[in-house]
Amino acid sequence: MPKKIIVIGANHAGTAALNTILDNYKDVDVTAFDANSNISFLGCGMALWIGGQISGPDGLFYSSKEILEGKGAKIYMETSVNSVDFDNKVVYTKDAAGKDCEYPYDKLILATGSTPVGPQLPGMSLDNVQFVKLYQNAAEVIEKLGDTSIKKVAVVGAGYIGVELAEAFQRNGREVTLIDCADTCLSAYYDDIFCKRMEKQLSDHGIRLAFGEKVKQLEGNGKVDKVVTDQNTYDADMVIFCVGFRPNTKLGNGQLKQFHNNGAYLTDLMQQTSRPDVYAVGDCATVYNNAIEDTDYIALATNAVRSGIIAAHNACGTELKSPGVQGSNGISIWGLNMVSTGLSLERTKKLGFDAAATDYEDWQKAGFMEKDNYKVVIRIVYDKKTRRILGAQLCSDYDISMAIHLFSMAIQEKVTIDKLKLFDLFFLPHFNQPYNYITMAALNAE
Numbered sequence: 202m203p204k205k206i207i208v209i210g211a212n213h214a215g216t217a218a219l220n221t222i223l224d225n226y227k228d229v230d231v232t233a234f235d236a237n238s239n240i241s242f243l244g245c246g247m248a249l250w251i252g253g254q255i256s257g258p259d260g261l262f263y264s265s266k267e268i269l270e271g272k273g274a275k276i277y278m279e280t281s282v283n284s285v286d287f288d289n290k291v292v293y294t295k296d297a298a299g300k301d302c303e304y305p306y307d308k309l310i311l312a313t314g315s316t317p318v319g320p321q322l323p324g325m326s327l328d329n330v331q332f333v334k335l336y337q338n339a340a341e342v343i344e345k346l347g348d349t350s351i352k353k354v355a356v357v358g359a360g361y362i363g364v365e366l367a368e369a370f371q372r373n374g375r376e377v378t379l380i381d382c383a384d385t386c387l388s389a390y391y392d393d394i395f396c397k398r399m400e401k402q403l404s405d406h407g408i409r410l411a412f413g414e415k416v417k418q419l420e421g422n423g424k425v426d427k428v429v430t431d432q433n434t435y436d437a438d439m440v441i442f443c444v445g446f447r448p449n450t451k452l453g454n455g456q457l458k459q460f461h462n463n464g465a466y467l468t469d470l471m472q473q474t475s476r477p478d479v480y481a482v483g484d485c486a487t488v489y490n491n492a493i494e495d496t497d498y499i500a501l502a503t504n505a506v507r508s509g510i511i512a513a514h515n516a517c518g519t520e521l522k523s524p525g526v527q528g529s530n531g532i533s534i535w536g537l538n539m540v541s542t543g544l545s546l547e548r549t550k551k552l553g554f555d556a557a558a559t560d561y562e563d564w565q566k567a568g569f570m571e572k573d574n575y576k577v578v579i580r581i582v583y584d585k586k587t588r589r590i591l592g593a594q595l596c597s598d599y600d601i602s603m604a605i606h607l608f609s610m611a612i613q614e615k616v617t618i619d620k621l622k623l624f625d626l627f628f629l630p631h632f633n634q635p636y637n638y639i640t641m642a643a644l645n646a647e
Contacts, residue, residue: 203230206516207292207304209282209452210312211235212242213502214483216264217509218310218516223272226517231274232304234294236281239336240264245502247339248362251346252369258336285309287456287476308478308516311453311466312509315446315484315500324419329439333366334446345439346373353378355428355437357416358444359386361532364399366441367408368534378409378435380428385412390530392545392580394560395596402537411435446500448485460487465498470522472512480512491525491613492543492591493552499528527609536598540605543592543612546582555585559618561642565599567630575599579642581608581618588617604639618646 206222208215211233222231241264249255266276279297286293292304317332319325329351331342345351354370356363359381367379379386385396386403404410414430419440421427428435448465450457458467458475466474466481470489474481483505490497504526514521531540549556558580566574575598582592593608595601611621621643628635 203228204307204517205230205232205305206308206310207231207306208233208310208312209235209285209292210314210483210485211240211269211276211278212237212312212314212483212505214314214505214509215310215312216241216269217506218312218482218513219269219274219509220264220272221510221513222517223269223274225514227273229517232277232306233269233274234277234280234282234292236279237335238279240266240269240276240278242336243502244334244339247333248365248369250339250369251343251366252372254369254372258339261336282452284454285452287479290478306478309480310509310512310516311474311479311481311485312483312505313449313452313485316449317442318445318447319442320416320444322416322418324421324425327419327421327425328423329425330419331439331441333362333441333443342439342441346375351438352376353436354439354441355380355435356441356443357381357428358442359383359412360389360443360445361387361530362443363441364403364532364534366443367403368406370441371407375439376409377407378411378428378437379403380411380414380416380430380435382415383412386410387532387539388547390528390541390545391539391594392547392558394580395539395541395578395594398578398596399532399534399537399539402534406535409435446484448498448500450485457481460496460498463498467496468508470511470525471515471520472508472523473515480516482508482512489523489525491527491615497528499526501528501530503529524613527612529605529609531602531605537596538598538600538602539594539596540602541592541594542605542609543590544582545592545594546580549582549591554591556582556591557585557647558582559642559646561638561645563634563638563641565597565601565633565638567634570630573599577601577638579604579638581621581642581646583618583646585647588619589615590618590621607639618643622646 243261246261354375355378466486472480484500527542529542546558577597580594
């Protein structure tokens with residue numbers, strides 16, 4: 202009799218798990234449930250859609266119920282999972298028609314994702330107060346932007362999503378105010394010298410920055426028209442909240458061990474939870490962070506896909522352990538490209554590392570290359586005692602994104618800053634310099 206595997210949640214992590222099972226194991230009975238009506242929406246493309254940088258949302262989906270069922274899975278959309286009996290291995294569901302069903306399993310993969318943090322503030326129920334995570338959220342925002350009376354948009358939260366949306370609404374012809382209680386933007390990933398560059402880029406393109414301010418309430422008569430902070434009041438015809446996400450782990454119901462920091466399911470290197478037949482993947486689960494050499498929570502689509510693949514193989518009987526992650530990420534705003542991996546210097550201080558950073562700024566290509574040559578800023582963070590590389594950040598108008606993969610691997614493999622000093626990097630004027638910024642930053646380390 203085929204092994205029964207149930208996947209709860211069919212976005213990036215769940216889709217990766219399903220594809221891995223369906224493509225590699227033919228003797229498995231696979232069933233998936235998702236409360237949504239669509240699968241595999243690339244939320245990272247929402248800002249591009251809102252900002253008119255892509256023609257529409259069709260390319261933001263890479264799978265579907267039909268594709269997965271064509272491979273042999275049973276996919277139930279618009280079906281909520283009410284509870285799980287972990288002792289007797291039964292999943293209890295309710296479909297769109299309200300019918301209750303139960304499904305036994307041998308192995309269970311939880312891919313329940315995360316939910317947006319909704320601050321409890323006066324005025325949150327006013328019209329045009331929006332959250333953006335699902336396809337439906339983005340579609341609703343775009344439909345509302347057809348109303349030309351919406352001229353001013355306030356974006357609350359200056360992380361990756363908030364910064365990208367600020368650009369998107371400005372490209373859409375709206376006046377944008379970007380608000381955050383932190384003193385700068387993107388501080389979860391970058392040190393201040395990089396954050397300030399992004400601040401300038403936003404300001405230079407007309408974004409009003411309101412950093413170091415805490416939103417206290419929203420005001421309006423039916424529709425929102427003002428955002429009130431602890432310091433100022435801003436006119437706003439639409440307010441977008443993107444202040445963070447929390448893992449969706451209610452199905453665990455205290456029966457699965459959770460990460461004490463935020464409640465994500467605590468998993469091992471095989472994405473296995475505290476119950477041997479239950480795996481957790483994506484935004485609802487922890488990962489192993491090689492930079493801190495410990496369990497961590499890093500909600501990225503790349504980590505979701507990777508964890509889904511790992512859990513699927515293990516659920517099907519093929520042992521596969523995660524090599525860990527570094528939290529590699531990037532952003533591009535009006536052509537300013539910033540990428541990072543591992544730890545910023547500021548975060549090493551908070552975590553108690555005795556760390557240092559080496560910085561360097563230079564042209565990407567040889568100085569005599571007069572066209573398409575741009576300055577690059579790099580910071581490499583390393584542990585003073587072990588010399589192990591802990592993180593890296595780069596910024597340029599040039600596409601320097603591939604460089605971050607080198608540093609991601611360096612962190613994973615515990616490469617020291619000294620190893621990097623004479624690392625064999627090729628030279629050709631069309632691409633780089635003989636004394637390139639990576640080599641020079643390493644040579645300048647203490």
